[in-house]
C-alpha cells in the first residue's frame with residue numbers, strides 16, 4: 740500500500756446530497772477508509788443529474804463544510820476539495836458557467852458521466868461541447884459504457900479530442916468482473932486513462948479500494964505509471980484550480 744499520499748477524484752462522501760454518505764457519521768467513516776487506503780487528497784463528487792439528483796449548489800456547499808470538518812478530525816494531512824459528477828445534459832456549459840454545478844475543485848476539469856447505453860455520437864457531441872467552452876472533460880468510469888467498452892478506437896478518438904478518462908479502482912482490481920478488468924488493463928497499456936477514482940458511496944458494498952488499486956497498478960505497470968495516475972494527474976487538476984483562483 741502506498742505511503743506517499745494518493746488522490747481520489749471520484750467519490751460520494753458529502754452527507755445527504757446524493758446516494759452517497761447519508762450523514763456525518765458515515766462521511767467520517769468513509770474518509771477514514773480513504774485515509775487507511777493511503778489517500779491524502781480527495782475531490783468529492785456528488786451527483787448532479789436532472790430528475791434524479793438536483794441538490795442545489797448552496798446546499799452542497801453547506802454540507803461540504805461537514806466533510807472539511809470530518810477530514811480535519813482524521814488528520815491534518817488529509818485535503819478535501821469540492822467537485823461534481825455531472826451527468827451529461829444539453830445545458831452543461833451554461834450550468835458550469837453560472838456556478839450551478841461545480842467543476843473539479845474550481846479547475847477547468849469537469850467529471851462528466853453518461854448512461855451505460857449512451858450512443859457514441861451523443862458522448863462525442865457533449866465532450867465537444869465542454870471542450871469548445873473551455874472545459875477539460877474527464878469521462879467518468881469510461882469502462883462502464885457500451886459505446887466505449889466495445890470500441891477502443893472511440894476511446895482513442897475522445898483522447899485525441901482532448902478528453903481525459905477516469906476508471907474506477909474496483910474495475911482495475913477485478914471487482915466488476917474479468918472483462919472489465921481486462922479492458923482497464925488495455926486502457927492503461929495504451930495510455931488512454933488519466934485518473935482513478937474509488938466511486939465509493941458507503942461503508943458496506945461501495946467502498947474505497949484506492950490503495951489496493953494503486954498496489955495493483957504499481958505491480959503490473961510499475962511505480963512511475965502508478966504515480967502518474969494516482970498522484971501526478973490529480974495534482975494537475977489542483978494546479979489548474981490554483982491558477983484560476985489566483986487570476
Ligand SMILES: [Fe+2]
Nearest residue numbers: 749750824938
Ligand atoms: Fe460516481
